[in-house]
Amino acid sequence: MAALAAEALRAVLRRVQAAAERSGRRAEEVRVVAVGKTKPVSLIRDLYDAGHRFFGENYVQEFIQKAPQLPDDIKWHFIGHLQSNKVKSLLGTVPNLQMVEGVDNEKIASHLDRIIASLGRKPLQVFVQVNTSGEGCKYDTIKLKLVLKHFAKSGVQPSDCTALAKHIKLSCPNLIFSGLMTIGRPDYNSTPENFLTLSRCKNEVCQVLGMPEKQCELSMGMSEDFEQAIEMGSTNVRIGTTIFGPREYPKKEKS
Template sequence: MAAQAVENVAVSALRSVVLRVRQAAERSGRNPGQVRLVAVSKTKPISLIRQVYDAGHRRFGENYVQEILEKAPQLPEDMEWHFIGHLQSNKVKSLLAGVPNLALVEGVDNEKLANHLDQAVSNLGRNPLKVLVQVNTSGEESKSGVDPSGCVELAKHVKLQCPNLVLSGLMTIGMRDYTSTPENFRMLSKYRTEVCKELGMAEENFELSMGMSGDFEQAIEMGSTNVRVGSTIFGPREYPKKQPN
């Protein structure tokens, strides 16, 4: 009964977040359909994810390769999985082979990783994989992401040298205390303009993945097309032990 109550809370929270996303999109002058909500389910059990799925949500995100490899085969194939955060090159093959419905890797932060992803997609005969270049807009050493000064060159490498990848946009994580989040978001938007100009791509078709539980409405109002919301939907995360990458 207690577990069922938690699941009902998650479904209710999902509906609240969907409404807030829609309202923020409208405040930004956009159609709500232009903003994607990814429910980040790390550390959460299959039963809870399934409840959110049964409520109609299809886009989910995970941060650890081992977790997504365990969860994805136990859940419906029409779920759209996003891998978010730092991905080690030596985990690329197992991730792509084990999650056929992986739709997007949010976190390409160096050429080596891009090359490994490109080669793995080719070797596995998968359709081209959408990726986002992660930019460390806050300058925090604890965060992954290419230094802003290298953003354009990395994006160019993915676009021109990785035929099995689809460069779909940029991603960032704002400051933990959110005090300088607007600056982080403005910086990402600026680099989108630079990347699109360099590569001759249309900005309106180039994603900005920014905004999490604490700041997703502000992110949407500043142009985000993809928000990653975990604890506001699923509740506080529980870490019983150190998670593998």
């Protein structure tokens, strides 16, 4: 399993390099976050030993169990909607948390800011999560329903992302606004509309904040569409199943 994951990571990095070159950039300009949701600590450690340092998790409880068992030079990303009542445990347990992807309202931004100050942590990088997919579509499989339930309702509307970015930049001194992120369509059909929407949001945010575009990252692209995302300007891709294999969700017992 470990050897397969390491080889899968190397294959992903080769594909990232090729996609980056097609976009006129170097591979070093694209960050690959290996998302180990439901995977054992041992498998993450194997990829760490192979030289990778960027890892992500989606669920706070799983995150705070795993992170203390792994080296402290890992650059951790929390990905998705973060509940206010779990902020303190996450920040207190994972001192090497580098990024929250993403902040989706002013309340959670301000709460993160206060908790960071109370813990004496250095400022934390954040991406604003933008809902580029909309709602109203139907999904037939259990997997897609799970994805939709966890992610699709999170994220500010594109028309509101500038106001949230401005709030973070001007009113949250313990947060570093670093860019925008989107989960994309829950059916992973690799259509470009989500990426185009996020790119337009970036242009608007940079204009309003007077921020150089190179300082505003785009986190978009996962296992099914990361190459297209890179070609359309993504600087941060989140790869799970292509590296680690299918998720291993616990089976529910029959009542």
